[in-house]
Amino acid sequence: MPASFPTNRSHAVVIGCSFAGLLAARILSDHFERVTIFERDPVHDYPEARRGQAQTRHLHGLLAQGFRLLNRLFPHLESTLVQGGAVVSDMGESIRWYHHNGYKLQFPSGLSGVSMSRVFLEWEIRKAVLDLPNVTLRASCTVSRLVTTPDRSRVVGVELASEEHQGPTPIIQADFVVNTGGRGSATGKWLEGLGYSRPREEEITVGVGYATRIYRRRPDDLIGANLVMTSPTPPYQKHMAFLFPMEQDRWIVSAGGWLGDHPPTDDTGYREFLRNLPVADVFNVIQRAEPLSDVYTYKFHSSLRRRYERLNRFPEGYFVLGDAVASFNPIYGQGMTSAAMQADALDSLLRRGSSLEGLWRSFFRKVAKVVDIPWQIAGCEDFRYPETQGRKPPMTDLLNGYLARVHRATHHDSVVYLQFLRVMNLMASPVSLLHPRIMRRVLL
Ligand SMILES: Cc1cc2nc3c(=O)[nH]c(=O)nc-3n(C[C@H](O)[C@H](O)[C@H](O)COP(=O)(O)OP(=O)(O)OC[C@H]3O[C@@H](n4cnc5c(N)ncnc54)[C@H](O)[C@@H]3O)c2cc1C
Known part of the structure; x- marks a missing residue:
């Protein structure tokens, strides 16, 4: 001051x-x-x-750019969070992420993220x-x-x-x-x-619905990763689920669906939803984990x-x-x-x-x-789903065609995946994915 x-x-x-x-x-x-x-x-x-x-x-989830800015504003935050049970991980190495019909590579990216409950962070x-x-x-x-x-x-x-x-x-x-x-x-x-x-x-109408449940976390629940993300391949699939570690040895699972196609909230329906995702990584963890909460829901009508x-x-x-x-x-x-x-x-x-x-x-x-x-x-x-409503910027479909190839390249090319991670974590401009160095690898 x-x-x-x-x-x-x-x-x-x-x-x-x-x-x-x-x-x-x-x-x-x-x-x-x-x-x-x-x-x-x-x-x-x-x-x-x-x-x-x-x-x-x-x-x-806190993106790498957000984590970087928080660490600058609050120099002791990271160590305080970790002492309280938050999990710091490399965003490339520690996420088992299924997206666009394949697993993204796991490799050390140098992008740091931290996982905990939102209420604990706040x-x-x-x-x-x-x-x-x-x-x-x-x-x-x-x-x-x-x-x-x-x-x-x-x-x-x-x-x-x-x-x-x-x-x-x-x-x-x-x-x-x-x-x-x-x-x-x-x-x-x-x-x-x-x-x-x-x-x-x-406004962009997305009709997303979340259903979230907390589970007890054991050290051998998940081998070779700290976080699981199962994302849909639009426009045919509309369901997703993320499983992240939280303080006090707990998992948080948020299942979700687009355009009104939302997860059920009863115990059996919720488990079946997770089992029937394109890959059952989240289900495989929670099927033997003790639930610690009810299923909470949230309806998010539109981005604004x-x-x-x-x-x-x-x-x-x-x-x-x-x-x-x-x-x-x-x-x-x-x-x-x-x-x-x-x-x-x-x-x-x-x-x-x-x-x-x-x-x-x-x-x-x-x-x-x-x-x-x-x-x-x-x-x-979001505009990969034809039912999405709102002002669609020109060239969106063309760009999405290219980005679908970027997504597929992230399954096997660490250079492309690193740049994609940097963009998704708001550390680099999306235009950087059109750089000739990246484009060549994506298109070939
Ligand atoms: C389901 C869901 C999941 C999300 N997941 C993520 C995620 O994974 N990662 C991420 O980065 N973001 C996520 N977000 C977004 C994130 O929650 C918000 O961007 C973040 O909370 C910042 O919100 P805010 O502080 O601007 O407003 P809010 O969190 O909405 O807080 C507004 C505050 O203002 C107070 N207030 C309002 N009016 C008045 C008044 N007149 N007088 C006094 N007080 C007032 C309210 O009581 C409230 O406390 C998610 C959002 C949703 C809906």
């Missing part, structure tokens, strides 16, 4: 204390004298799936953020609206829902407000109420992107980050990493030390660049 701050960097407010909110608070603590996070749910000092983030019961990050001397959390506090200057050109604070508020005034003044209220964030409604336009929304960067007018001092900007088909595991990259973009702008005036414009432009890539990767794969 710098010894003194410019006068307009006294207090920053973050709306929402989930993954994006915690990263935003961590970044803002370097640039503002004080940071306050407001969270609608009660928050306890243990790992928990709260009402406002029901998805956190399900398998959450709890460790939350503790680290709340240990910062200038960050405060106010849980069970809903932000009900933005407070602006009389001409509505600038956000100067937030108002708390009066029924929950116990202090003398429900108005909290702030120089900077970041909304990380998730996909259901009220930003669009608030903007309209202040006379601004809502951002245009893009809000185009803040295309707005001409926006209130000064107000920012939106995380799922509130873009929420992706969860099967590709991009949401947390995208939030970390957006928080990193905010950090680099604030680090320039320039005025906060007009910062929203450059911020949303940077966020759009961050979101473009995971949006493209997920959308391209």
Whole structure:
């Protein structure tokens, strides 16, 4: 934290204390004298799936880019996670991944990933953020609206829902407000109420359904790998299942299906679903493992992107980050990493030390660049199903034809697979798969 701050960097407010909110608070603590996070749910000092983030019961893979950024923001995080039972693995060597009718190679890729429950990861990050001397959390506090200057050109604070508020005034003044209220964030409604336009929304309907169960993990459950991924070959197959290790010697299994073709939730049906996948790797582990939970479900209707960067007018001092900007088909595991990259973009702008005036414009432009890539990767794969609805970018089918060959090459060519892994982990641009060095190997 710098010894003194410019006068307009006294207090920053973050709306929402989930993954994006915690990263935003961590970044803002370097640039503002004080940071306050407001969270609608009660928050306890243990790992928990709260009402406002029901998805956190399900398998959450952290991509290598996300892990890299988290390690930079929280230098002790990796060792703390490992001490708590998280499993760090090489993303190439330790995943048994069946995809496009074959197993991908297993080889040391140098890309590091970590596997644990999402609630445990978030709890460790939350503790680290709340240990910062200038960050405060106010849980069970809903932000009900933005407070602006009389001409509505600038956000100067937030108002708390009066029924929950116990202090003398429900108005909290702030120089900077970041909304990380998730996909259901009220930003669009608030903007309209202040006379601004809502951002245009893009939607890709995928009709994905998850069914997740936790099992006890034994050392000899899986030989030669730490994680199992069985993915479908579209458009004929719609079912998938992932099995990842978690702290406290447990497995998490998330089974899923596209376009309304979802896994059953009764014990027999769930096992049969896993047995009938193109390969029975997940079933082979769970058939003798003790279930430790019920089957939890989650329905994810569509990927959704809000185009803040295309707005001409926006209130000064107000920012939106995380799922509130873009929420992706969860099967590709991009949401947390995208939030970390957006928080990193905010950090680099604030680090320039320039005025906060007009910062929203450059911020949303940077966020759009961050979101473009995971949006493209997920959308391209989803449009392999003809029933997928949404704006299909030109050349998608042509690109998918080439990418089908890339997928097949990953079964036997480590150079192609390494580049594919780097792209899927948001460490390299998808365009790099069209580099002549890779293309030659894919096509020949
Ligand atoms: C089934 C499923 C599986 C997923 N799997 C993965 C995965 O494998 N890998 C991955 O990287 N991502 C995954 N994701 C995405 C990931 O969960 C999100 O990207 C991530 O949680 C970031 O979300 P967020 O912090 O922006 O919002 P959220 O997690 O939705 O949190 C929003 C928070 O804001 C609070 N809030 C909202 N409004 C207010 C208000 N007015 N006042 C106060 N508080 C408010 C809410 O209570 C909540 O705590 C998955 C998502 C789903 C649905």
